[in-house]
Structures are given as C-alpha cells and as structure tokens.
Amino acid sequence: MLRVAMDDTDALYPLLIRFFAHERQEIADFNKAVKQFGQDLPQVLTALRDLIAEKRAASRDFGAAEAAFLKHAQDAINPAVSEEDVQEMLIQHILTEDIFAKVFDNPDFHRQNNVASELYKLEEKLLGYGEKQKLLRALQPYYAGISQAAAVIQSHSEKQGFLKGLYENFYKVYNAKAADRLGVVYTPGEIVRFMIRSADWLCEKHFGKNLVDRGVEILDPATGTGTFIVELLEHFRGDHAKLRHKYKEELHANEVAILPYYVANLNIEATYQAITGQFAEFENLCFVDTLDNVDALGIHSGHQFDLLGGMADENMERVKRQNRRKISVIIGNPPYNVGQKSENDNNKNRAYSHIDSRIRHTYVSQSMAQKTAAYDMYVRFYRWATDRLSDEGMVAFITNRSFLDAQNLDGFRKTIARDFSAAWVIDLGGGCKEQSDFVGD
Structure with a gap:
C-alpha cells in the first residue's frame, strides 16, 4: 500500500495516475481478448459460411429446414x-x-425463446457432434x-x-456495413431517461394521463437492445400493480x-x-421489420386490417396482436442513415x-425544393x-437534425406542422449521428 501526504503534490500526482489507471486482471484479460477477437473472427466466419454452403448442397434435411x-x-x-x-x-x-x-446466467434462453428455438433447430441440422467446439476454438x-468479466459484475x-x-x-467487428445500415449504436441511458420523463410530462400536459396509466399503449419500433423499454x-417501478399490467x-x-432482438429480450425480462x-x-x-408492418396503418394505408392472417406461429401472433392495439406513444431511437455515401x-x-x-x-409533394431526397430512415x-x-x-424520437433547416425537407416540416398540434424540439446542434432531437405531440 502506498501512502503520500495530501499536500505533497509531486508525490500525489503520480499516485493518482496509477490509481485511476489500475485495471482489474479480468478486465485487462477481456480487453486483450476483444482485440484478438477482431483478428480471429474473419477466419471463423469463413469456415462457418463454407460449412453452410456444403451442408446446403449435401443435406436435404438442412436445405428443407433453411427454406x-x-x-x-x-x-x-x-x-x-x-x-x-x-x-448470417x-x-x-x-x-x-x-x-x-x-x-445473464440463462442457458435455456436459446431453447425457449420463440425465434431462438427455431434457429437452434437449424443449428442442430448444421453441426454434428463436436463440430461447434472445433469451429469456435479460435474464439x-x-x-x-x-465469462471472467461477467463473473465480477454485481x-x-x-x-x-x-x-x-x-x-x-x-x-462492428462482425459486419461494419450492416452495423451502419441498421443504425447499430448504443443509446446513452441519460438521454433515454430524459426522453421518457419528457414524454411523461407531455402526455400529462396534452392528454391528462401519465405513461404508466391504463390505456396509454407505448411502442418502441426499433428497440435495438431494449434500452427504452428497460428504462x-x-x-414505473414505484407502482408494481401498474407495472405488471x-x-x-x-x-x-x-x-x-x-x-439486438436477443439482447433486448434478455435485458427486458431480467429487468x-x-x-x-x-x-x-x-x-x-416482435421480430419484425417495423417499416414493412403496414397492416395497422389503417388511417392512410388502405390495407385490410388482418393482412398477416394465415400465419399461426408465435412471432406472427405477436405481430398481429400488436397491430390490433391502439398505440398512444411511439418512442425510440430509429436508424437515421440515408444509405451509402457513394455507389462504391x-x-x-x-x-x-x-x-x-x-x-x-x-413530405415530397409539399416540398418546394427542385430535388427532394426525403427517404432517410428516420424520415420513414x-x-x-x-x-x-x-x-x-x-x-418521441432521437434523430438526425436535418429536418430543422434542410431545404429538401421543407415538405416534412409543413406536414409535421399540419399533422401535430404541437412540436417540442431539443436541438443539440451537432452533425449527423452526433445529436439528439425530441419531437412530441
């Protein structure tokens, strides 16, 4: 143990540096493993993809299950x-x-979750005894x-x-392009909590109800790792009866x-x-692409209400059940990249x-811009x-701030002003993917 006098700044400074730089062995080992992971993963991915291609060609059972x-x-x-x-x-x-x-100390999750269990069946047809351990040995x-880092998390x-x-x-190591396209980003808890409290205040101000009250149905359409539902x-933790409902x-x-579907499921249930x-x-x-789930957009869509009718499996039943609900609050952090920067x-x-x-x-028909590209994911x-x-x-969304002043989004601004009775915006003034905006009615 090292001791120095508090007024001895020459001795105190290096001691503080050493203290704050200390890293537990398990964490140091984990950080080292993460770096190695980035180097080893490509070879493992190649082996898995080759195995799937071979199995697809050689095994009718696997081919049928995959189809x-x-x-x-x-x-x-x-x-x-x-x-x-x-x-993938x-x-x-x-x-x-x-x-x-x-x-999460939940070894049964992959066998019990309705989507994971189907992929597990596919995995069983792909991998014979011992093949998984052999393929993943490098990882x-x-x-x-x-495992070591998780053991010290309390x-x-x-x-x-x-x-x-x-x-x-x-x-981001596995597939950087997909991470960008899907908007894979960790939403800070402070922002999520601020948005929830703001939405609660707005709900009470405009509709005389709080988020926890019965009849206020809340949807996160791009939940990622489930942060908004968890928060x-x-x-709601102060009222267990309302929380359970x-x-x-x-x-x-x-x-x-x-x-993220897996992570969200585990996070929400554990919370x-x-x-x-x-x-x-x-x-x-629900394991579903929200933007393709237009069944419940009855006001404008012209779709029949039960478009998804024939499917009977549990995930589809969840989607159909959600579509029958009257949603009051839509909150979250949807992806907001417009797509590729160049054709390459x-x-x-x-x-x-x-x-x-x-x-x-x-949005486009209301625009005065000569060229309007209003198809950013957040606009959708x-x-x-x-x-x-x-x-x-x-x-209530975290989004790109371009809708505030971009010339080609003038139609978006006009339509929002028409569709909503009030708009509340917090503009942090950053560039794309570096700011948070809040819009509510």
Whole structure:
C-alpha cells in the first residue's frame, strides 16, 4: 500500500495516475481478448459460411429446414429477406449463444425463446457432434474473457451496460456495413431517461394521463437492445400493480436484427425480474421489420386490417396482436442513415414501397425544393409512426437534425406542422449521428 501526504503534490500526482489507471486482471484479460477477437473472427466466419454452403448442397434435411425458416423470416420480418440473410442470422446465433448464457446466467434462453428455438433447430441440422467446439476454438479466449468479466459484475444495470457494449463492439467487428445500415449504436441511458420523463410530462400536459396509466399503449419500433423499454420499466417501478399490467398488456417493441432482438429480450425480462422478484416472459417483443408492418396503418394505408392472417406461429401472433392495439406513444431511437455515401459503398437501404409512397404523397409533394431526397430512415420512421398513431398520441424520437433547416425537407416540416398540434424540439446542434432531437405531440 502506498501512502503520500495530501499536500505533497509531486508525490500525489503520480499516485493518482496509477490509481485511476489500475485495471482489474479480468478486465485487462477481456480487453486483450476483444482485440484478438477482431483478428480471429474473419477466419471463423469463413469456415462457418463454407460449412453452410456444403451442408446446403449435401443435406436435404438442412436445405428443407433453411427454406422453412426463410419463408418464416420473409413473412414475419420483410419479404426482402434472402437465403444469405438467414445464413448470417444462423451464424450470429451460433457465435453468441454462449455469451448470453454467461452474462445473464440463462442457458435455456436459446431453447425457449420463440425465434431462438427455431434457429437452434437449424443449428442442430448444421453441426454434428463436436463440430461447434472445433469451429469456435479460435474464439475461446474471447468467450473466456467474457465469462471472467461477467463473473465480477454485481448489479443488473452493470450487466445491461456490459452486454450492450459487447453487442455493439461485436457487430462492428462482425459486419461494419450492416452495423451502419441498421443504425447499430448504443443509446446513452441519460438521454433515454430524459426522453421518457419528457414524454411523461407531455402526455400529462396534452392528454391528462401519465405513461404508466391504463390505456396509454407505448411502442418502441426499433428497440435495438431494449434500452427504452428497460428504462420505462425502471420509470414505473414505484407502482408494481401498474407495472405488471404495462408489462403484460401495454408495452410493445419491434426489432429486425437477430442479435439486438436477443439482447433486448434478455435485458427486458431480467429487468422486470429484478424489479418485481418474479420472472415473466415479455410477450410483446416482435421480430419484425417495423417499416414493412403496414397492416395497422389503417388511417392512410388502405390495407385490410388482418393482412398477416394465415400465419399461426408465435412471432406472427405477436405481430398481429400488436397491430390490433391502439398505440398512444411511439418512442425510440430509429436508424437515421440515408444509405451509402457513394455507389462504391454497396450499402444501400432497401426500399419500402408503402411508406415511400406515403412520403411521396406527403413530405415530397409539399416540398418546394427542385430535388427532394426525403427517404432517410428516420424520415420513414416519422411517416410510419404518424400513420400508426391513434387520434391522440405522440412521437418521441432521437434523430438526425436535418429536418430543422434542410431545404429538401421543407415538405416534412409543413406536414409535421399540419399533422401535430404541437412540436417540442431539443436541438443539440451537432452533425449527423452526433445529436439528439425530441419531437412530441
């Protein structure tokens, strides 16, 4: 133990530097493993993709199971899901199975969750006895580092932060382009809590109700790792009776990518258990592309209400159940990249025919700009959310700030002013992806 006099600045300064630079051995080992992970992962991915290609050609059972899951994914997520997308879902599932079990001490999750269990069946047809361990041998230092770091994490909130950071770093190593296209970014808890408290205040000011009250149904359409739903549960923790009702009936979330879907599921269920002391499945999380789920946009869409009618599996039942609900508050951090910077990026956002048509007939038709490219993802989410709300409701999003003054978004501003009775904006004045804006009604 080192001791120095507090008034001996020459001796105190290096002691403080040493103190704050100290890193527990488990954390140091984990950080070292993360760096090694970035070097080892490409080789493991190549081996997994080669194995899937071989199995697809040689095994009718695997081919049939993959085709069945592809059909489900096209129906439940969006029709543009491809065989390659299913392959990547399966690979992500295989690579992260042990991570979630270690961090949340929930080894049964992949067998019990309705989407994970289907991918697990596909995994069983892909990998024979011992093949998984052999393929992932190079990544064992990474998994060991996670296990050691997770063991010293005491609180539930620390586990959440650890897992979300792990997810973000994993995805950017795994597929940087997809991370950018999907808007993979960790939303700071301080911003989320501010938005929830602001939405609560606005809800009371404009509608005479608080978020926790019955009849106020809340949807996060791009939930990512579930941060907004988790913080809503924390916000409601003072009233367990209302919290239980909200959790079962009036909190809804969507996610389109498999990894954040898993993380959100685990985060939300673990938070509810930590608050109430009881485990309950979160049955209102849907594995679906929100912008393709236009079934409930009854005011403008012209779609039949039960467009998804024929599917009977649990995830589709969740989507259909959500579409029957009267949503009051839509809150979250949707992706807001406009797509690739150049044609060489090969990273375009896909088209959404219904939402893009609504944008053309509203935001674009109201614009005076000679060239209007109003199809940024956040603009699509504003259009979807506005159409999804009932007559009384609010939208609260973190977004790009370009809608405030961009010439080609003058039609967006006109339409928002027409569609909402009030708009509250907090502009932090940053550039794209470096600011937070809040809009509510």
